[in-house]
Amino acid sequence: MDSLDDYQIPYGLMAEFDTPADAMHAAEQVRDAGFTRWDVHTPYPVHGMDDAMGLGNSKVGWFTFCCGLCGFFGGMLMIWYMNAYDYGIPVGGKPNFSPFASFPVAYEMTILSGAFGSLFGMLFLNKLPRLHHPLLKNMRFADVTHDKFFVVIEADDPKYEEEETRALLKKAGSKHIELVNE
Amino acid sequence: MANHSVPSSVKIAPPPEELERPALVENNRSLGWISDTVAGVIENKTPGWWKLTFGISLLVSLGLPIGLVYLISTGVGVWGLNHPVAWGWAIVNFVWWIGIGHAGTLISAILFLLRQKWRTSINRASEAMTIFAVMCAGIFPAVHVGRIWFDWWLFPLPNANSIWPQFRSPLLWDVFAVSTYFTVSVLFWYMGLIPDLATMRDRFRKVAGKVVKPAAKMRNKLAQFLYGLFSLGWTGSNRHWRNYEKAYLLLAGLSTPLVLSVHSIVSFDFAVSQLPGWHTTIFPPYFVAGAVFGGFAMVMTLMIPLVSLYKGLDEIVTIRHLEVMSKVILVTGSIVGYAYGMEFFIAYYGGNPYELYAFKNRAFGDMNWSYWWMIGCNVLAPQFFWFKWCRTTPWFIWVVCGFVNIGMWMERFVIVVTSLHNDFMPGNWGYYSPSWVDMITYFGTFGFFMTLFLLFCRFLPLIAISEVKGVTPQADPHHPLGGAKH
Known part of the structure; x- marks a missing residue:
């Protein structure tokens, strides 16, 4: 019998960073690589991150x-x-x-x-309230409201290829990269 | 975008040391330390002093139901009101409480627009103070109407008589101003809480596995559920922060004219009437300055003991914060003092004998005690803050702020009662004294206010965790402590 894990759908790759500068440089690289379905999660609003992600003004x-x-x-x-x-x-x-x-x-x-x-x-x-989110099940992600910074690239992104994306995030300087399931 | 970044040929040197501002959080603490310290207030055991003050507050708050039930079941005659003073302590207390609320909005909205980063340490507690003060304020106009079961006629709701409210009355403007103020303050406060509630949710989630005792397990589950529910699924996403910060800015932009309009409209309750002592154009700015003055005093009255009782908070709310707030008190106290002087001058220069009499009567008539208390507490007491020692010694600031709280209550008493008790015709004159019902109702609101404030400190993050993190140097991606490489 297959284990339950075999039926799980990947949500995306989550890369952890220790400082806002590292997360911002990583975001710049992900932006330049042309990803669209991705996000940076931070404990407070990091100024300059909107530009690093290539986001415009809020509506x-x-x-x-x-x-x-x-x-x-x-x-x-x-x-x-x-x-x-x-x-x-x-x-x-x-x-x-x-x-x-x-x-x-x-x-x-x-x-x-x-x-x-x-x-x-x-x-x-923001499509809130949303009382369930794949990232909220991950224990490591709980530090996002404490002192860690995360770059998450969703598996739905047309440019997403697990190995290549993982390599990109590794090159950007992340010490911990993890696949998060839906 | 790429064109926003500085070309590599330009070298940016860090600012010279003497121009570097002192850090807002002392001892160069890490981001994690900030959440640990603030969340520790909620996670640690309930301190003994908290239980004691909570018990006392709850006991004092009993004055409120006793006073109100007696008033409503009997009639407004149980208060000290009579001809000619038909507005007594109830209106004084209303204006006093609502004025206190204004400091919270000033700190959260106006200081935000002015980019005063130090506000982040005190804005959460001040906003809570605002909400609870407005709740206390709202009780008085609601019950002073006499037949409170007709209060709903104040709102534009269809009733059996088919009559609508009269929108040309400043008293009705006040209904709209105060209810809008309360609602917007709650929205602003809640929005600021969302990321911090998410912090609490994640903290309880992280320790869930280590909890063994069944009671503690239940508590942990309940905490995860409630903080989780009210944090609305916040994940700290930067796409969310972008809209969040814009909404925060807009709410600050909306609250700024709101807070100025609320106390202006409160002053219209008096200024639009024809009574000497009330019919004055200086009232709107003078009321707003007085509200900020009295409100800051209440913020310090609450924050100084809190900061000394909870370990670590004195590194987030530092002497520097107290000093800056003392300066605000000095400035607004002096504006209020100027307004007192200018009122007197216009009473003389305006050539209206009734107006002049009203002011002479305030200072030298049979209620002159209230006038000189007001001058002593509001104009003289804050002048100590010209001296650095006075601005940087917490116990001394606390004592001065106590006087300011008393003085601001006296100011409203002077305005409301001394103008009414001796008006145009000597045959109309009278004296005013409050009854015991007035007193227990007023003291009851103190108990009610403190009960709510203590509950807030116990169960919600009393310092805006994510905002304080945002103003530290290690949060800045362009600062070496934030990981920037020069």
């Missing part, structure tokens, strides 16, 4: 902007509907709706929905 800002805009106009519309259209409350001969008196509330609504847009936009773009 979270669009979520913030659109949600904030909706919050502002939604707030204005709500106040107009409630105080001027549905049930006018005349006080002291003042107009039932004025953008100036409505501004503080609409402003707070802008910030409120902008903040929701930022957090949930970030989670959406």
Whole structure:
């Protein structure tokens, strides 16, 4: 009978590094080799890593902007509907709706929905929450939130060839390279 | 990209030693030491002092349900309110607590935008302080309305009378400002916690095999499950960090105008009315400066004992941090002192006899004790911080901050009560004293606040682990300690 391991699907190759500089140089080499499905895992955001990985600007800002805009106009519309259209409350001969008196509330609504847009936009773009991940089963990977740096190249990558990729990561200076299963 | 890197012909020398800034974490500690130290607070046995203070806090917090149940079942008459002072301790306490919250947001948002890296050591605990302070603040306006079962009329919800809230009232602006402030503070705080919750998840996972006792095994399983659930599957991926940092920056950018608007709107509760002593254009900036001043004092009141009680934290929150915060207190205290002087000048220069009377009455009338307490604690006490010894001696800072906390409460008392008790017509004048219900409710909020804060210290990383790691030299890939080869 085959062992269970024979049926396991490889997730990718995981290479461990001790310093942020080593991980960054490795990332530059992986980027230049033309890989697309790969990632660097670090205990804190390493500055310069986005360039080393060849990533552009994040798109979270669009979520913030659109949600904030909706919050502002939604707030204005709500106040107009409630105080001027549905049930006018005349006080002291003042107009039932004025953008100036409505501004503080609409402003707070802008910030409120902008903040929701930022957090949930970030989670959406990161495809989080994800409560299961092949890497999270690996004990060595647990140090990623402690003091180690990992470069992971997924087996799904069109350029992935186990031996060649392993050699690339070894050349980049990793002392520990491991195949992680799905 | 390749074109971003420096050409190899250019040699970058490290900065001269005298220009190198002192490290934020002392003794050149490693990245792992930072997580070990901060997580140690959660993993080690519950200290005796924690149990003692937690018990006392829980006992004091009983004042809150007792005071509130008596108030709600009987009516607002159980407070010391009467004609002409219809806003007493409840509003004073509301403004005081919400002001305390502002320092947390200032540290997490404004200092982040200003690239003040030292903020990373204190931002997590200050943000927690913000959230708990706003919770305490929110209790007072909710119960002071009298018939609290109609509180939901403050929100734009359809009701049987088909009447909507009146959006031209600053009191309603305040409802939106405070509830937005609370929600955004919670979102910001939680987002900052995600990577650190992942650290805790992984730490409990690493030791899971070594745990033998059944009770400890259960605890370990529960910790792994809860930290794992709330860290949302964080793997420290750089593709994630990229969006995370952008979202963090945007939240900081949103929180900065938010925090300025919240205390401005709180000040509108007074400034938009017609009462001498309240009807002043200086209120928004003066309230915001006062809020930052009082809030920083509360941050130090909490952090100084914590840092001395937990081993190792004094290398992350150092004397340098305390000194910088003392300077912020000195600056904002002086701004507040300037505002007190300017108010008096405008009362004289404005030529309005009622306004002038209101200010003379504050300083020399029958409630002058509150005014001079305010001046002593808020304007004079922080002046000690001109001297380096005073800024670098923790116990001394702690004492001054205690006075600042008292002084800021007195300031709100001066604004709310002395303006109301003697207004336009002498026939309308009266005195104000709080009742015992006012007092136990207020002290009850202290217990409530401390209970929540102690629980936070026990179960969540009270220092932002990943952020502190990010500001050490060994985290910088261009620094020799980060592995860069020159």
